[in-house]
Amino acid sequence: MLTAIQVGNFKAFAETQRIPLRPLTLIYGANSSGKSSILHSLVLARNAQETGDFDAHRTSVGGESVDLGGFRQYVHRRDLDKSVEWSAELNTKSFSGNVGEMLAPVSKITLSLGIGLPQIEEMAEREGIDTRTGQKILMKVPTGNLIPAGTPEITSYSLQGDGQLLIQMSKKRDGNLQLDRLDYDHPVFREVIKAMVLLSTTTETIHPEDFEGLEETISELVPNLIARRTRFLPEGLSESSVFSPSGQQLFFPISKARRSEELSAAVHSFLPRKIDDLLRGVSQIVAGEISSLRYLGPLRSYPPRHLAFSQHHDPNWYAGGGYAWDVIRRDENVRKLVNEWLSANDRLQTPYELRIRHLLTIDDLDNDYTQIIEQIEHRFTEEGPYDWDLFGEIYLVLEKIKKNEANLGDIQELILVDRRSDTIVSHRDVGIGVSQVLPVLVGAYASKNQIIAIEQPEIHLHPALQADLGDVFIQSAIGENKNRFLIETHSEHLLLRIMRRMRETNAGKLPEGCLPVRPEDVMVLFVEPDGSRSIVREMPLNENGELVKAWPGGFFEEGLREIF
16 A cells, blocks of 8 residues: 655755655645645656656546646756656555565565666767868767656665665666666564575575575676566566566575585576566565545536436546536435535535436437327317327337337436425525535545645535545545545644544543544655645554644744734
8 A cells, every 4th residue: 555655856845854644644835835846746647657758747537737847947945957756655455466475575666767868978069080081070079968858767776674775776878777786684574584495496495605605607697687668667577588477486406515616506597587576576566555545626527417428538527516517417325415514504504405307319210209299289280189099109108118118218317405395406506605516515425545746635525525625635645445645735624633533532522423443544745845845744543542742833823813
Protein backbone atom coordinates (compact mmCIF):
# COMPACT_ATOMS: atom_id res chain seq x y z
CA MET A 1 0.00 0.00 0.00
CA LEU A 2 1.17 3.50 -0.86
CA THR A 3 2.04 5.24 2.43
CA ALA A 4 3.80 8.39 1.14
CA ILE A 5 5.07 10.17 -1.94
CA GLN A 6 8.08 12.44 -2.32
CA VAL A 7 8.25 15.32 -4.77
CA GLY A 8 11.19 17.55 -5.67
CA ASN A 9 11.92 20.18 -8.34
CA PHE A 10 8.24 20.06 -9.25
CA LYS A 11 6.24 23.28 -9.58
CA ALA A 12 6.35 24.99 -6.17
CA PHE A 13 8.75 22.49 -4.59
CA ALA A 14 12.54 22.75 -4.87
CA GLU A 15 14.04 20.38 -2.29
CA THR A 16 12.33 17.01 -2.13
CA GLN A 17 9.27 17.10 0.12
CA ARG A 18 7.78 14.03 1.77
CA ILE A 19 3.98 13.79 1.76
CA PRO A 20 2.66 11.05 4.09
CA LEU A 21 -0.63 9.47 3.02
CA ARG A 22 -3.19 8.24 5.51
CA PRO A 23 -6.83 7.23 5.07
CA LEU A 24 -7.58 10.93 5.63
CA THR A 25 -4.90 13.38 4.46
CA LEU A 26 -5.84 17.07 4.59
CA ILE A 27 -3.65 19.69 2.92
CA TYR A 28 -3.83 23.31 4.06
CA GLY A 29 -1.95 26.46 3.14
CA ALA A 30 -2.35 29.96 1.76
CA ASN A 31 -3.45 30.58 -1.82
CA SER A 32 -0.72 29.81 -4.38
CA SER A 33 1.40 28.10 -1.72
CA GLY A 34 1.67 24.89 -3.73
CA LYS A 35 -1.04 22.72 -2.18
CA SER A 36 -2.35 21.60 -5.56
CA SER A 37 1.17 20.65 -6.69
CA ILE A 38 0.96 17.60 -4.44
CA LEU A 39 -2.17 16.34 -6.19
CA HIS A 40 -0.83 17.27 -9.61
CA SER A 41 2.30 15.16 -9.08
CA LEU A 42 0.05 12.12 -8.72
CA VAL A 43 -1.91 13.15 -11.81
CA LEU A 44 1.39 13.32 -13.74
CA ALA A 45 2.40 9.85 -12.51
CA ARG A 46 -1.01 8.43 -13.49
CA ASN A 47 -0.72 9.97 -16.96
CA ALA A 48 2.82 8.60 -17.42
CA GLN A 49 1.62 5.16 -16.36
CA GLU A 50 -1.15 5.27 -18.98
CA THR A 51 0.65 6.96 -21.87
CA GLY A 52 4.38 7.19 -21.14
CA ASP A 53 4.15 10.96 -21.70
CA PHE A 54 6.08 13.12 -19.22
CA ASP A 55 5.59 16.24 -21.34
CA ALA A 56 1.89 16.35 -20.58
CA HIS A 57 -0.33 19.41 -20.70
CA ARG A 58 -3.82 17.92 -20.26
CA THR A 59 -4.37 14.46 -18.84
CA SER A 60 -7.32 12.07 -18.89
CA VAL A 61 -7.60 11.95 -15.10
CA GLY A 62 -7.06 15.70 -14.64
CA GLY A 63 -9.41 16.83 -17.42
CA GLU A 64 -9.75 20.58 -17.80
CA SER A 65 -8.93 21.14 -14.14
CA VAL A 66 -5.22 20.35 -14.50
CA ASP A 67 -2.98 21.84 -17.17
CA LEU A 68 0.59 20.83 -16.34
CA GLY A 69 1.97 22.85 -19.25
CA GLY A 70 4.61 20.26 -20.15
CA PHE A 71 7.98 19.61 -18.52
CA ARG A 72 9.31 23.10 -19.23
CA GLN A 73 6.45 24.53 -17.21
CA TYR A 74 6.23 22.17 -14.25
CA VAL A 75 9.96 21.72 -13.51
CA HIS A 76 10.78 24.06 -10.61
CA ARG A 77 11.57 27.62 -11.77
CA ARG A 78 11.68 26.23 -15.34
CA ASP A 79 15.27 25.12 -14.82
CA LEU A 80 15.71 22.58 -17.64
CA ASP A 81 19.04 21.39 -16.26
CA LYS A 82 17.27 19.89 -13.26
CA SER A 83 15.37 16.62 -12.93
CA VAL A 84 11.98 16.33 -11.33
CA GLU A 85 12.11 13.84 -8.45
CA TRP A 86 9.18 11.58 -7.63
CA SER A 87 9.10 8.73 -5.14
CA ALA A 88 6.57 6.24 -3.88
CA GLU A 89 6.85 4.70 -0.41
CA LEU A 90 5.07 1.42 0.16
CA ASN A 91 4.36 -0.74 3.18
CA THR A 92 5.54 -4.28 2.39
CA LYS A 93 3.09 -6.07 4.72
CA SER A 94 0.57 -6.61 1.93
CA PHE A 95 3.15 -7.82 -0.63
CA SER A 96 2.79 -11.43 -1.80
CA GLY A 97 4.50 -13.87 -4.17
CA ASN A 98 8.19 -13.62 -5.04
CA VAL A 99 8.44 -9.91 -4.30
CA GLY A 100 6.80 -10.44 -0.90
CA GLU A 101 9.33 -13.14 -0.01
CA MET A 102 12.30 -11.06 -1.14
CA LEU A 103 11.21 -7.93 0.73
CA ALA A 104 10.23 -9.72 3.95
CA PRO A 105 13.33 -8.34 5.80
CA VAL A 106 12.11 -4.73 5.40
CA SER A 107 8.91 -2.95 6.36
CA LYS A 108 9.14 -0.14 3.77
CA ILE A 109 10.26 0.03 0.14
CA THR A 110 10.85 3.32 -1.66
CA LEU A 111 10.88 3.59 -5.45
CA SER A 112 12.43 6.85 -6.69
CA LEU A 113 12.53 8.33 -10.18
CA GLY A 114 14.38 11.22 -11.77
CA ILE A 115 12.54 12.78 -14.73
CA GLY A 116 14.51 15.10 -16.97
CA LEU A 117 15.43 16.12 -20.47
CA PRO A 118 18.19 14.22 -22.28
CA GLN A 119 21.42 16.18 -22.61
CA ILE A 120 23.46 16.77 -25.76
CA GLU A 121 26.74 18.57 -26.16
CA GLU A 122 26.42 22.16 -27.33
CA MET A 123 28.20 22.97 -30.60
CA ALA A 124 29.69 26.32 -31.62
CA GLU A 125 30.70 27.74 -34.99
CA ARG A 126 34.35 28.66 -35.44
CA GLU A 127 36.51 29.65 -38.36
CA GLY A 128 38.82 27.02 -39.75
CA ILE A 129 40.82 26.11 -42.83
CA ASP A 130 39.65 23.54 -45.34
CA THR A 131 42.66 21.23 -45.68
CA ARG A 132 41.79 20.42 -49.29
CA THR A 133 41.30 23.96 -50.62
CA GLY A 134 43.13 26.06 -48.04
CA GLN A 135 40.15 28.40 -47.81
CA LYS A 136 38.50 29.68 -44.62
CA ILE A 137 35.32 27.87 -43.58
CA LEU A 138 32.93 27.80 -40.60
CA MET A 139 33.12 24.60 -38.61
CA LYS A 140 30.96 23.27 -35.79
CA VAL A 141 33.02 22.17 -32.82
CA PRO A 142 31.96 20.79 -29.41
CA THR A 143 32.02 23.22 -26.49
CA GLY A 144 31.95 20.74 -23.63
CA ASN A 145 28.67 22.20 -22.40
CA LEU A 146 25.64 19.93 -22.15
CA ILE A 147 22.22 21.35 -23.04
CA PRO A 148 18.71 19.84 -22.70
CA ALA A 149 17.18 18.29 -25.83
CA GLY A 150 14.38 15.97 -26.86
CA THR A 151 11.43 15.00 -24.69
CA PRO A 152 11.48 14.30 -20.94
CA GLU A 153 12.21 10.76 -19.82
CA ILE A 154 13.24 8.77 -16.77
CA THR A 155 16.88 9.61 -16.12
CA SER A 156 17.40 7.69 -12.88
CA TYR A 157 15.76 4.94 -10.83
CA SER A 158 16.44 3.57 -7.39
CA LEU A 159 14.99 1.23 -4.79
CA GLN A 160 15.54 1.58 -1.08
CA GLY A 161 14.56 -0.80 1.69
CA ASP A 162 14.01 0.85 5.08
CA GLY A 163 16.03 3.84 3.88
CA GLN A 164 19.05 1.84 2.70
CA LEU A 165 19.88 1.71 -1.02
CA LEU A 166 19.13 -1.60 -2.76
CA ILE A 167 19.46 -0.80 -6.47
CA GLN A 168 20.43 2.32 -8.41
CA MET A 169 20.15 2.81 -12.18
CA SER A 170 20.72 5.72 -14.54
CA LYS A 171 20.07 6.53 -18.20
CA LYS A 172 23.14 6.10 -20.38
CA ARG A 173 23.99 7.76 -23.69
CA ASP A 174 22.64 4.77 -25.61
CA GLY A 175 19.24 5.46 -24.01
CA ASN A 176 19.29 2.41 -21.74
CA LEU A 177 18.57 2.47 -18.04
CA GLN A 178 21.60 0.59 -16.72
CA LEU A 179 22.36 -0.74 -13.27
CA ASP A 180 25.00 1.38 -11.49
CA ARG A 181 24.96 -0.06 -8.02
CA LEU A 182 23.62 -3.04 -6.11
CA ASP A 183 24.14 -3.26 -2.35
CA TYR A 184 24.64 -6.98 -1.74
CA ASP A 185 25.21 -6.23 1.98
CA HIS A 186 21.60 -5.10 2.31
CA PRO A 187 19.52 -7.55 4.41
CA VAL A 188 17.23 -8.11 1.41
CA PHE A 189 20.03 -9.29 -0.87
CA ARG A 190 21.71 -11.16 1.96
CA GLU A 191 18.55 -13.24 2.40
CA VAL A 192 18.06 -13.59 -1.37
CA ILE A 193 21.60 -14.85 -1.88
CA LYS A 194 21.34 -17.15 1.11
CA ALA A 195 18.09 -18.67 -0.17
CA MET A 196 19.50 -19.10 -3.69
CA VAL A 197 22.62 -20.86 -2.44
CA LEU A 198 20.77 -23.21 -0.10
CA LEU A 199 18.10 -24.13 -2.65
CA SER A 200 20.18 -24.27 -5.83
CA THR A 201 23.51 -25.72 -4.72
CA THR A 202 24.72 -28.76 -2.82
CA THR A 203 25.94 -26.72 0.15
CA GLU A 204 23.81 -26.76 3.29
CA THR A 205 25.27 -23.68 4.94
CA ILE A 206 26.53 -20.25 3.97
CA HIS A 207 29.12 -18.40 6.02
CA PRO A 208 29.82 -14.66 6.43
CA GLU A 209 33.11 -15.06 4.57
CA ASP A 210 31.22 -16.51 1.58
CA PHE A 211 29.62 -13.09 0.99
CA GLU A 212 33.01 -11.45 0.91
CA GLY A 213 34.05 -13.61 -2.02
CA LEU A 214 30.97 -12.55 -4.03
CA GLU A 215 31.90 -8.89 -4.30
CA GLU A 216 33.89 -9.29 -7.52
CA THR A 217 31.18 -11.43 -9.15
CA ILE A 218 28.45 -8.90 -8.38
CA SER A 219 30.65 -6.00 -9.53
CA GLU A 220 31.06 -7.75 -12.89
CA LEU A 221 27.32 -8.36 -13.17
CA VAL A 222 26.14 -4.83 -12.41
CA PRO A 223 27.14 -2.96 -15.62
CA ASN A 224 25.67 -5.72 -17.78
CA LEU A 225 22.17 -5.49 -16.29
CA ILE A 226 19.82 -3.21 -18.26
CA ALA A 227 16.19 -2.43 -17.43
CA ARG A 228 13.55 -3.33 -19.99
CA ARG A 229 12.19 -0.21 -21.71
CA THR A 230 8.57 0.59 -20.89
CA ARG A 231 6.31 3.64 -20.91
CA PHE A 232 6.87 4.38 -17.25
CA LEU A 233 8.37 2.07 -14.63
CA PRO A 234 10.95 -0.56 -15.61
CA GLU A 235 9.32 -3.98 -15.73
CA GLY A 236 12.25 -6.26 -15.19
CA LEU A 237 15.52 -6.68 -17.08
CA SER A 238 16.23 -6.77 -20.79
CA GLU A 239 17.79 -9.92 -22.20
CA SER A 240 21.58 -9.69 -22.17
CA SER A 241 24.72 -11.78 -22.01
CA VAL A 242 24.13 -12.35 -18.29
CA PHE A 243 20.32 -12.67 -18.25
CA SER A 244 17.83 -14.67 -20.27
CA PRO A 245 14.14 -14.46 -19.23
CA SER A 246 13.50 -17.97 -20.55
CA GLY A 247 16.79 -19.48 -19.37
CA GLN A 248 16.75 -22.78 -17.53
CA GLN A 249 17.54 -22.77 -13.82
CA LEU A 250 20.50 -24.99 -12.96
CA PHE A 251 21.69 -26.85 -9.90
CA PHE A 252 25.27 -26.16 -8.88
CA PRO A 253 27.52 -28.63 -7.05
CA ILE A 254 29.73 -26.93 -4.47
CA SER A 255 33.04 -28.58 -3.63
CA LYS A 256 35.25 -27.78 -0.67
CA ALA A 257 38.28 -27.13 -2.87
CA ARG A 258 36.58 -24.65 -5.22
CA ARG A 259 33.83 -23.35 -2.94
CA SER A 260 34.38 -19.63 -3.66
CA GLU A 261 34.46 -20.03 -7.46
CA GLU A 262 31.44 -22.33 -7.57
CA LEU A 263 29.37 -20.12 -5.26
CA SER A 264 30.22 -17.18 -7.50
CA ALA A 265 29.06 -19.11 -10.56
CA ALA A 266 25.75 -19.92 -8.86
CA VAL A 267 25.16 -16.29 -7.85
CA HIS A 268 26.14 -15.13 -11.35
CA SER A 269 23.43 -17.38 -12.78
CA PHE A 270 20.61 -16.77 -10.30
CA LEU A 271 20.98 -13.19 -9.06
CA PRO A 272 19.89 -11.45 -12.33
CA ARG A 273 16.68 -13.46 -12.25
CA LYS A 274 15.95 -12.30 -8.71
CA ILE A 275 16.67 -8.69 -9.66
CA ASP A 276 14.25 -9.10 -12.58
CA ASP A 277 11.58 -10.43 -10.19
CA LEU A 278 12.19 -7.53 -7.80
CA LEU A 279 11.92 -4.83 -10.48
CA ARG A 280 8.80 -6.34 -12.02
CA GLY A 281 7.09 -6.96 -8.70
CA VAL A 282 7.64 -3.48 -7.27
CA SER A 283 6.67 -1.79 -10.56
CA GLN A 284 3.42 -3.74 -10.73
CA ILE A 285 2.52 -2.77 -7.17
CA VAL A 286 3.29 0.92 -7.71
CA ALA A 287 1.42 0.90 -11.04
CA GLY A 288 -1.60 -0.64 -9.33
CA GLU A 289 -1.59 2.06 -6.67
CA ILE A 290 -1.24 4.86 -9.21
CA SER A 291 -4.05 3.39 -11.32
CA SER A 292 -6.39 3.65 -8.34
CA LEU A 293 -6.12 7.47 -8.37
CA ARG A 294 -9.36 9.39 -8.83
CA TYR A 295 -9.22 13.17 -9.10
CA LEU A 296 -11.96 15.76 -8.62
CA GLY A 297 -11.13 19.35 -9.50
CA PRO A 298 -12.09 22.52 -7.62
CA LEU A 299 -14.90 23.52 -10.01
CA ARG A 300 -17.35 20.72 -10.72
CA SER A 301 -19.22 20.39 -14.01
CA TYR A 302 -22.72 21.76 -14.33
CA PRO A 303 -24.47 19.10 -16.43
CA PRO A 304 -27.24 19.80 -18.95
CA ARG A 305 -30.88 19.83 -17.93
CA HIS A 306 -31.47 16.41 -19.48
CA LEU A 307 -28.98 14.19 -17.67
CA ALA A 308 -29.75 11.11 -19.77
CA PHE A 309 -27.95 12.80 -22.64
CA SER A 310 -24.82 13.92 -20.76
CA GLN A 311 -21.66 13.70 -22.80
CA HIS A 312 -19.59 10.70 -21.67
CA HIS A 313 -16.82 11.75 -24.05
CA ASP A 314 -16.46 15.10 -22.26
CA PRO A 315 -12.72 15.47 -21.44
CA ASN A 316 -13.76 16.80 -18.03
CA TRP A 317 -16.13 13.89 -17.41
CA TYR A 318 -14.26 12.60 -14.34
CA ALA A 319 -12.21 15.55 -13.09
CA GLY A 320 -15.26 17.81 -13.37
CA GLY A 321 -17.58 15.33 -11.68
CA GLY A 322 -19.99 14.90 -14.59
CA TYR A 323 -19.71 11.13 -14.24
CA ALA A 324 -21.24 11.39 -10.74
CA TRP A 325 -24.70 12.14 -12.13
CA ASP A 326 -24.46 9.03 -14.29
CA VAL A 327 -23.46 6.93 -11.25
CA ILE A 328 -26.48 8.25 -9.33
CA ARG A 329 -28.70 7.38 -12.29
CA ARG A 330 -27.42 3.81 -12.54
CA ASP A 331 -26.64 2.89 -8.92
CA GLU A 332 -29.72 2.66 -6.71
CA ASN A 333 -27.72 2.34 -3.47
CA VAL A 334 -25.62 5.43 -4.17
CA ARG A 335 -28.78 7.31 -5.13
CA LYS A 336 -30.34 6.33 -1.80
CA LEU A 337 -27.31 7.55 0.19
CA VAL A 338 -27.19 10.85 -1.71
CA ASN A 339 -30.93 11.38 -1.17
CA GLU A 340 -30.47 10.84 2.55
CA TRP A 341 -27.79 13.51 2.59
CA LEU A 342 -29.98 15.89 0.59
CA SER A 343 -32.98 15.59 2.88
CA ALA A 344 -31.66 14.80 6.39
CA ASN A 345 -32.46 17.37 9.06
CA ASP A 346 -28.81 17.54 10.08
CA ARG A 347 -27.50 17.83 6.50
CA LEU A 348 -28.70 19.83 3.46
CA GLN A 349 -32.33 19.82 4.66
CA THR A 350 -33.63 20.27 1.13
CA PRO A 351 -37.10 19.15 -0.01
CA TYR A 352 -35.57 17.52 -3.07
CA GLU A 353 -35.18 13.87 -4.03
CA LEU A 354 -33.36 12.30 -6.98
CA ARG A 355 -35.51 9.83 -8.88
CA ILE A 356 -35.46 7.86 -12.10
CA ARG A 357 -37.87 8.53 -14.94
CA HIS A 358 -38.10 6.06 -17.83
CA LEU A 359 -38.15 7.62 -21.27
CA LEU A 360 -39.78 6.02 -24.34
CA THR A 361 -38.77 6.86 -27.89
CA ILE A 362 -40.55 6.27 -31.20
CA ASP A 363 -37.94 3.67 -32.15
CA ASP A 364 -38.89 1.61 -29.10
CA LEU A 365 -42.45 1.01 -30.36
CA ASP A 366 -43.10 -2.22 -32.22
CA ASN A 367 -45.99 -2.94 -34.64
CA ASP A 368 -48.49 -3.78 -31.88
CA TYR A 369 -48.17 -0.35 -30.29
CA THR A 370 -48.23 1.36 -33.67
CA GLN A 371 -51.47 -0.43 -34.52
CA ILE A 372 -53.05 0.61 -31.23
CA ILE A 373 -52.15 4.25 -31.87
CA GLU A 374 -53.70 3.96 -35.36
CA GLN A 375 -56.86 2.48 -33.80
CA ILE A 376 -57.00 5.34 -31.32
CA GLU A 377 -56.86 7.85 -34.15
CA HIS A 378 -59.54 5.96 -36.16
CA ARG A 379 -62.01 5.30 -33.36
CA PHE A 380 -61.81 8.76 -31.86
CA THR A 381 -62.31 10.23 -35.32
CA GLU A 382 -65.01 7.89 -36.67
CA GLU A 383 -66.80 6.49 -33.62
CA GLY A 384 -66.47 9.12 -30.93
CA PRO A 385 -64.43 9.23 -27.74
CA TYR A 386 -66.35 6.63 -25.68
CA ASP A 387 -64.94 3.28 -26.79
CA TRP A 388 -64.46 1.42 -23.48
CA ASP A 389 -62.92 -1.66 -25.14
CA LEU A 390 -60.17 0.49 -26.61
CA PHE A 391 -59.52 2.09 -23.23
CA GLY A 392 -59.13 -1.42 -21.78
CA GLU A 393 -56.53 -2.30 -24.41
CA ILE A 394 -54.60 0.88 -23.72
CA TYR A 395 -54.70 0.18 -19.97
CA LEU A 396 -53.19 -3.30 -20.42
CA VAL A 397 -50.40 -1.92 -22.59
CA LEU A 398 -49.58 0.77 -20.04
CA GLU A 399 -49.50 -1.83 -17.26
CA LYS A 400 -46.96 -3.87 -19.25
CA ILE A 401 -44.82 -0.79 -19.74
CA LYS A 402 -45.06 0.00 -16.04
CA LYS A 403 -43.97 -3.55 -15.09
CA ASN A 404 -41.26 -3.44 -17.76
CA GLU A 405 -42.80 -6.51 -19.43
CA ALA A 406 -43.06 -4.82 -22.77
CA ASN A 407 -40.10 -5.20 -25.12
CA LEU A 408 -38.99 -1.57 -24.84
CA GLY A 409 -35.64 0.09 -24.76
CA ASP A 410 -35.01 1.72 -21.37
CA ILE A 411 -33.62 5.26 -21.32
CA GLN A 412 -33.39 6.32 -17.70
CA GLU A 413 -33.55 10.02 -16.97
CA LEU A 414 -32.35 11.27 -13.59
CA ILE A 415 -34.73 13.90 -12.29
CA LEU A 416 -34.95 16.06 -9.19
CA VAL A 417 -38.37 16.08 -7.53
CA ASP A 418 -39.68 18.65 -5.06
CA ARG A 419 -41.34 16.35 -2.49
CA ARG A 420 -43.56 19.16 -1.21
CA SER A 421 -45.51 19.36 -4.45
CA ASP A 422 -44.27 16.20 -6.21
CA THR A 423 -43.16 18.31 -9.15
CA ILE A 424 -40.04 17.92 -11.25
CA VAL A 425 -37.43 20.65 -10.95
CA SER A 426 -34.08 21.03 -12.64
CA HIS A 427 -30.81 20.72 -10.78
CA ARG A 428 -29.98 23.99 -12.51
CA ASP A 429 -32.76 25.72 -10.58
CA VAL A 430 -31.99 24.69 -6.99
CA GLY A 431 -28.68 26.40 -6.27
CA ILE A 432 -25.15 25.60 -7.31
CA GLY A 433 -24.25 24.02 -3.96
CA VAL A 434 -26.12 20.82 -4.84
CA SER A 435 -24.29 20.36 -8.14
CA GLN A 436 -20.92 21.02 -6.48
CA VAL A 437 -21.31 18.63 -3.57
CA LEU A 438 -22.90 15.68 -5.42
CA PRO A 439 -19.66 14.57 -7.15
CA VAL A 440 -17.93 14.66 -3.75
CA LEU A 441 -20.62 12.46 -2.21
CA VAL A 442 -20.59 10.03 -5.13
CA GLY A 443 -16.80 9.75 -4.97
CA ALA A 444 -17.08 8.80 -1.30
CA TYR A 445 -20.10 6.48 -1.60
CA ALA A 446 -19.40 4.70 -4.90
CA SER A 447 -15.60 4.23 -4.77
CA LYS A 448 -13.82 1.32 -3.10
CA ASN A 449 -10.09 0.91 -2.43
CA GLN A 450 -9.31 4.09 -4.38
CA ILE A 451 -7.00 7.04 -3.80
CA ILE A 452 -9.39 10.00 -4.10
CA ALA A 453 -7.74 13.39 -4.60
CA ILE A 454 -10.16 16.31 -4.21
CA GLU A 455 -9.57 20.03 -4.45
CA GLN A 456 -11.83 22.17 -2.27
CA PRO A 457 -14.70 19.76 -1.53
CA GLU A 458 -16.30 22.46 0.62
CA ILE A 459 -16.92 24.90 -2.23
CA HIS A 460 -20.38 26.56 -2.08
CA LEU A 461 -21.30 24.81 1.20
CA HIS A 462 -22.11 26.62 4.42
CA PRO A 463 -19.96 25.82 7.51
CA ALA A 464 -22.25 23.16 9.04
CA LEU A 465 -22.26 21.14 5.82
CA GLN A 466 -18.50 21.50 5.49
CA ALA A 467 -18.23 19.84 8.89
CA ASP A 468 -20.70 17.13 7.85
CA LEU A 469 -18.44 16.25 4.93
CA GLY A 470 -15.92 15.18 7.55
CA ASP A 471 -18.24 12.33 8.57
CA VAL A 472 -18.74 11.37 4.92
CA PHE A 473 -14.97 11.08 4.41
CA ILE A 474 -14.50 9.18 7.70
CA GLN A 475 -17.14 6.63 6.75
CA SER A 476 -15.69 6.14 3.27
CA ALA A 477 -12.07 5.87 4.43
CA ILE A 478 -12.34 3.89 7.64
CA GLY A 479 -15.51 1.96 6.81
CA GLU A 480 -16.03 -0.85 4.31
CA ASN A 481 -15.05 1.17 1.24
CA LYS A 482 -11.43 1.59 2.43
CA ASN A 483 -10.71 4.65 0.29
CA ARG A 484 -7.79 7.00 0.92
CA PHE A 485 -8.49 10.71 0.64
CA LEU A 486 -6.02 13.40 -0.34
CA ILE A 487 -7.97 16.62 0.25
CA GLU A 488 -6.72 20.10 -0.64
CA THR A 489 -8.91 22.45 1.37
CA HIS A 490 -9.31 25.78 3.14
CA SER A 491 -12.08 24.51 5.41
CA GLU A 492 -11.44 24.73 9.14
CA HIS A 493 -14.88 23.20 9.79
CA LEU A 494 -13.98 20.00 7.95
CA LEU A 495 -10.92 19.53 10.15
CA LEU A 496 -12.81 20.44 13.33
CA ARG A 497 -15.33 17.63 12.69
CA ILE A 498 -12.53 15.07 12.26
CA MET A 499 -10.81 16.37 15.41
CA ARG A 500 -14.12 16.11 17.27
CA ARG A 501 -14.56 12.47 16.23
CA MET A 502 -11.01 11.72 17.42
CA ARG A 503 -11.80 13.35 20.77
CA GLU A 504 -15.04 11.36 21.08
CA THR A 505 -13.22 8.15 20.13
CA ASN A 506 -10.63 8.69 22.86
CA ALA A 507 -13.32 9.52 25.44
CA GLY A 508 -15.56 6.61 24.42
CA LYS A 509 -18.41 9.00 23.54
CA LEU A 510 -18.84 8.47 19.81
CA PRO A 511 -22.40 9.04 18.58
CA GLU A 512 -24.21 5.98 17.28
CA GLY A 513 -23.22 5.12 13.71
CA CYS A 514 -19.92 7.02 13.80
CA LEU A 515 -16.66 5.16 13.30
CA PRO A 516 -13.66 5.56 15.63
CA VAL A 517 -10.89 7.84 14.34
CA ARG A 518 -7.34 7.60 15.67
CA PRO A 519 -4.11 9.54 15.00
CA GLU A 520 -2.84 6.88 12.57
CA ASP A 521 -5.92 7.49 10.40
CA VAL A 522 -5.34 11.23 9.88
CA MET A 523 -2.52 13.34 8.44
CA VAL A 524 -2.74 17.13 8.37
CA LEU A 525 -0.22 18.92 6.15
CA PHE A 526 0.57 22.59 5.85
CA VAL A 527 2.21 23.91 2.67
CA GLU A 528 4.16 27.06 3.36
CA PRO A 529 5.99 29.38 0.94
CA ASP A 530 9.63 29.92 1.82
CA GLY A 531 11.14 32.42 -0.56
CA SER A 532 11.02 31.04 -4.09
CA ARG A 533 10.09 27.55 -2.93
CA SER A 534 7.47 25.85 -0.79
CA ILE A 535 7.87 23.35 2.02
CA VAL A 536 5.47 20.79 3.48
CA ARG A 537 5.06 20.64 7.24
CA GLU A 538 3.38 17.78 9.09
CA MET A 539 0.82 18.91 11.67
CA PRO A 540 0.28 15.81 13.83
CA LEU A 541 -2.82 15.30 15.96
CA ASN A 542 -2.84 13.49 19.31
CA GLU A 543 -5.42 10.93 20.45
CA ASN A 544 -7.64 13.72 21.73
CA GLY A 545 -7.78 15.31 18.27
CA GLU A 546 -5.56 18.23 19.24
CA LEU A 547 -2.76 19.72 17.19
CA VAL A 548 0.57 18.85 18.74
CA LYS A 549 2.10 22.12 17.47
CA ALA A 550 0.66 25.48 16.47
CA TRP A 551 -0.24 26.41 12.91
CA PRO A 552 2.67 28.11 11.14
CA GLY A 553 2.14 31.84 10.82
CA GLY A 554 -1.05 31.82 12.87
CA PHE A 555 -3.10 30.11 10.14
CA PHE A 556 -6.83 29.96 11.04
CA GLU A 557 -6.50 32.86 13.51
CA GLU A 558 -8.28 35.32 11.23
CA GLY A 559 -11.51 34.94 13.16
CA LEU A 560 -9.87 35.92 16.44
CA ARG A 561 -8.22 38.93 14.83
CA GLU A 562 -11.58 40.11 13.45
CA ILE A 563 -13.27 39.73 16.84
CA PHE A 564 -10.57 41.33 18.94
